[in-house]
Amino acid sequence: MKKTLFLAALLGFTLSSKAQDSLMLRKFYDEALVNGQAYDNLRFLCKNIGQRLSGSAGAEKAVIWSKKLMDSYGFDKVYLQEVMVPHWVRGAKEQAYIIDGNKRIAVPIAALGMSVATPKEGITANIVEVKSLKELETLGEAAIKGKIVFFNGAFDQRFIETGHGYGAAGIQRFAGPSAAAKYGAVGAIVRSITPALDDYPHTGGTVYMDGVPKIPAAAISTLAANKLSTMLKLRKLPLIKFYFKQNCQTLPDVKSYNVIGEIKGSENPNKYITVGGHLDSWDLAEGAHDDGTGVTQSVEVLRILKVTGYKPKNSIRAVFFMNEENGHKGGIKYAEQAAANKEDHIAAIETDEGGFTPRGFSFEGVSPTFLKELNKQWKGLLEPYEADMLVAGGSGTDIGPLKETLPSIQLIGFRPDSQRYFDIHHTPNDVFENVNKRELHLGAAAITSLVYLIDQHGLRF
Amino acid sequence: MKKTLFLAALLGFTLSSKAQDSLMLRKFYDEALVNGQAYDNLRFLCKNIGQRLSGSAGAEKAVIWSKKLMDSYGFDKVYLQEVMVPHWVRGAKEQAYIIDGNKRIAVPIAALGMSVATPKEGITANIVEVKSLKELETLGEAAIKGKIVFFNGAFDQRFIETGHGYGAAGIQRFAGPSAAAKYGAVGAIVRSITPALDDYPHTGGTVYMDGVPKIPAAAISTLAANKLSTMLKLRKLPLIKFYFKQNCQTLPDVKSYNVIGEIKGSENPNKYITVGGHLDSWDLAEGAHDDGTGVTQSVEVLRILKVTGYKPKNSIRAVFFMNEENGHKGGIKYAEQAAANKEDHIAAIETDEGGFTPRGFSFEGVSPTFLKELNKQWKGLLEPYEADMLVAGGSGTDIGPLKETLPSIQLIGFRPDSQRYFDIHHTPNDVFENVNKRELHLGAAAITSLVYLIDQHGLRF
Numbered sequence A, B: 001m002k003k004t005l006f007l008a009a010l011l012g013f014t015l016s017s018k019a020q021d022s023l024m025l026r027k028f029y030d031e032a033l034v035n036g037q038a039y040d041n042l043r044f045l046c047k048n049i050g051q052r053l054s055g056s057a058g059a060e061k062a063v064i065w066s067k068k069l070m071d072s073y074g075f076d077k078v079y080l081q082e083v084m085v086p087h088w089v090r091g092a093k094e095q096a097y098i099i100d101g102n103k104r105i106a107v108p109i110a111a112l113g114m115s116v117a118t119p120k121e122g123i124t125a126n127i128v129e130v131k132s133l134k135e136l137e138t139l140g141e142a143a144i145k146g147k148i149v150f151f152n153g154a155f156d157q158r159f160i161e162t163g164h165g166y167g168a169a170g171i172q173r174f175a176g177p178s179a180a181a182k183y184g185a186v187g188a189i190v191r192s193i194t195p196a197l198d199d200y201p202h203t204g205g206t207v208y209m210d211g212v213p214k215i216p217a218a219a220i221s222t223l224a225a226n227k228l229s230t231m232l233k234l235r236k237l238p239l240i241k242f243y244f245k246q247n248c249q250t251l252p253d254v255k256s257y258n259v260i261g262e263i264k265g266s267e268n269p270n271k272y273i274t275v276g277g278h279l280d281s282w283d284l285a286e287g288a289h290d291d292g293t294g295v296t297q298s299v300e301v302l303r304i305l306k307v308t309g310y311k312p313k314n315s316i317r318a319v320f321f322m323n324e325e326n327g328h329k330g331g332i333k334y335a336e337q338a339a340a341n342k343e344d345h346i347a348a349i350e351t352d353e354g355g356f357t358p359r360g361f362s363f364e365g366v367s368p369t370f371l372k373e374l375n376k377q378w379k380g381l382l383e384p385y386e387a388d389m390l391v392a393g394g395s396g397t398d399i400g401p402l403k404e405t406l407p408s409i410q411l412i413g414f415r416p417d418s419q420r421y422f423d424i425h426h427t428p429n430d431v432f433e434n435v436n437k438r439e440l441h442l443g444a445a446a447i448t449s450l451v452y453l454i455d456q457h458g459l460r461f
Helices: A002-013 A017-035 A037-047 A057-074 A131-144 A162-182 A222-234 A288-307 A327-342 A368-384 A435-456 B003-015 B018-037 B036-049 B055-071 B135-142 B162-182 B222-234 B288-307 B329-340 B368-385 B437-457
Strands: A079-090 A095-100 A103-106 A110-112 A125-128 A148-151 A189-191 A217-220 A241-244 A249-263 A268-278 A314-323 A344-350 A358-363 A390-393 A410-416 B077-089 B095-100 B103-106 B109-110 B123-130 B150-151 B186-193 B217-220 B240-245 B249-263 B268-280 B314-321 B344-348 B360-362 B391-392 B410-416
Touching: A017 A288, A017 A368, A017 A435, A017 B103, A017 B222, A037 A057, A037 A435, A057 A079, A057 A095, A057 A288, A057 A314, A079 A268, A079 B055, A095 B437, A103 B150, A125 A222, A131 A162, A131 B003, A148 A222, A148 A241, A162 A217, A162 B240, A189 A241, A217 A222, A222 A241, A241 A368, A241 B055, A249 A288, A249 A327, A249 B123, A268 A288, A288 A435, A314 A327, A314 A435, A327 B109, A358 A368, A358 A435, A368 A390, A390 B055, A410 A435, B003 B109, B003 B329, B018 B288, B018 B329, B018 B368, B036 B055, B036 B288, B055 B077, B055 B249, B055 B288, B055 B314, B055 B437, B077 B391, B095 B222, B109 B329, B123 B135, B123 B222, B150 B162, B150 B222, B162 B217, B186 B240, B186 B360, B217 B222, B222 B240, B249 B329, B268 B288, B268 B437, B288 B314, B288 B437, B314 B329, B314 B437, B344 B437, B360 B437, B368 B391, B410 B437
Parallel strands: A125 A148, A148 A189, A189 A217, A268 A314, A268 A344, A344 A410, A358 A390, B123 B150, B150 B186, B186 B217, B268 B314, B268 B344, B344 B410, B360 B391
Antiparallel strands: A079 A249, A095 A103, A095 A241, A110 A217, A125 A241, A249 A314, A358 A410, B077 B249, B095 B103, B095 B240, B109 B217, B123 B240, B249 B314, B360 B410
16 A cells, blocks of 8 residues: 555656646636636726726726736736827717718718828818729829728638738728828728628728828728718719718827736746736727737736746746837837846737637747647647647737847737637727637636746747 | 640649648638628528527428528428427516515526426425535435425536536536426426526426426526525525426427438439538527527538539538427437438538537547548648547537437537537527627538538548
């Protein structure tokens, strides 16, 4: 009997690293699924604070709440990192309609972030519909001058991950208004960038080019875009005009903060693994999936590590970045400070693609050899949790600047299921009710697992 | 130049089987994602027909609509397969409350399918709370006689796939009422089988044992179950009573139908690959995810094969099974007829776990060798579509009986993401609005792909 116990003890001591990892992952998942707090935290953020666009009172409240939350968890260090952010305000609700002779057909519209206002009386003009920036170029000034350009390139449904469709169609929103202004357009309206067909306008940032007049730019719903396009096809162009009025403006920059919580590493306190999402949101709703889920998951990672008694070798940070949506000043500031403080960053993981069921992670700029070895080592550990898609790909806007200041860092993007994200992205429908508790908590557990594996084994593949 | 063309032609002819398969899959996905009709069909089924419990007017309408739909697609053969089904009706809405002294606290309740009614005046009795059938056994007749047994075993959140949690907790609903009746209980109420905490009661079938009195049985919402449990803990038991009244009854069996559409095989017309879901639904809502998505995906598989010009070697069938929810008479009939008609069935695939993002398929009763070879051959083809989880596991209630009558058949279950399914399962919230178009269509494409691969290469691993 004693011999058996002795053998068992021996076996215990020689429990393979894989088996130990496997036990730890199960512990993280149990904690997340049974006692997870991300969902309740998200409810508070959405329902008691709500929209929190950079510079707004909501953003300020969110910063205070976030610090208090991290303090309550008793992390080794919780602090604010100051950063100046843009302060764009939407003003009174936009108005828009299609003018068809005597008829006026109301159009769901939302000014694009950072857009200028229309004149007080609004803009009324003829419309030029284009499906791409290329088509705009071929039309040139003769066709465009004095008109409103209607960017109506559709979301390509054929991509399996909707992020690819968003990237492809998104160029119209980012670059379209300035491209139209170059040819003398007086305004730009953009088909909402979404695979869904409904009446939500999707806002989102646009970027004005230097040296080109800033023209008012707004998104209209996909149903309205279809209707307008059909009307333009059926009727003679000069009979159809478009009217819109918006009241947005950019005020002076405002002081704000990234919120940072930290568990100190037991072996390498100056080596960091950062997990983050962004605390700011667009102003149309509660920023639930974008990116309330990301920040509540990030802090949950630290909470899970702490309550399961795991002592990390390296320092683990949760960062709530400010101002991802219209300027990403928080991400830039964090990268600058990390370099200035000579912090050695092993990896940064961003969660900003919604709080849906986790599928895996994408690793930025890795070689096929890295990917092969990574999968060989860790895929099997994540497979029982169905979060084992470990692929090459992008990471995130907030952590991107770290690559500039700390070139040896590995950037990683959390990859949840992408199908529903762009249905609600940047709309009044991005609310708490559209987040599923289990999906959110599974994501937190998946990220915790990856942080643990990196902390234990590094990322030298 | 000519030489190059000749070489290219040669290369074309020698395009590997894998490359051809890969091209076909892409074709199926493009068709599903760009021109898919499952979503519009589902809208009609949910909004114009609605609930369709076996024996109801809704079920009859659904049969007529389904046949018309298949006819409109011009399949080689469309027909109805007669089957007698149970006809259970809920009657007037149930009522329930907790009686706490003079207070009455309303409880969201729904009779379990196939349950008997309470007496007209309802049942009022003391409550015995148990967390499992085992706990019930240990209490025995002395504690239970004359009482209402309250089955309050919680859904185990630790399973990654919710189906496992459903199976584990589900035993209370299936077998609990009869087990309680054995010890003289006068009624049974069951905590709704769901990971969600809300006010929806989840109905679902219960099964009465022969030789035991049939007692009224109902499900209460998880929030109500928590409240009741807390009250029982805080107050002395005799002070708390429970009242419920339900008006359900089982009428004589009704003639109904499975609806079957077929594309004839070019090489083996008497070999079949069957894809199916169930046309009936519970009566509380529209049966969107359960199982409107399954039937609309099944017919979509045949439509996609047809419009992409694929000529199957074997006959491909879409089957809309009747009466999965309370008797699965449709599945039994289909299996009997397949055997009676000496049809050779290669495989049957069931889609009855919701219309969520596809993750893969589970193969019933396969060996590790089969699974290994299956993954070696096909996983890579399905990986670009993120539907490549090919595992051993269950298939479905409707196709299950085929294994009895045609033992050489391979049964396969379609595996969508499982996280949200049991939140809405069997509730008033199982409505069209909770189905995502892309997720539904990705599922149809995944199943089409598997049908194609089986048709091309068989299932001999």
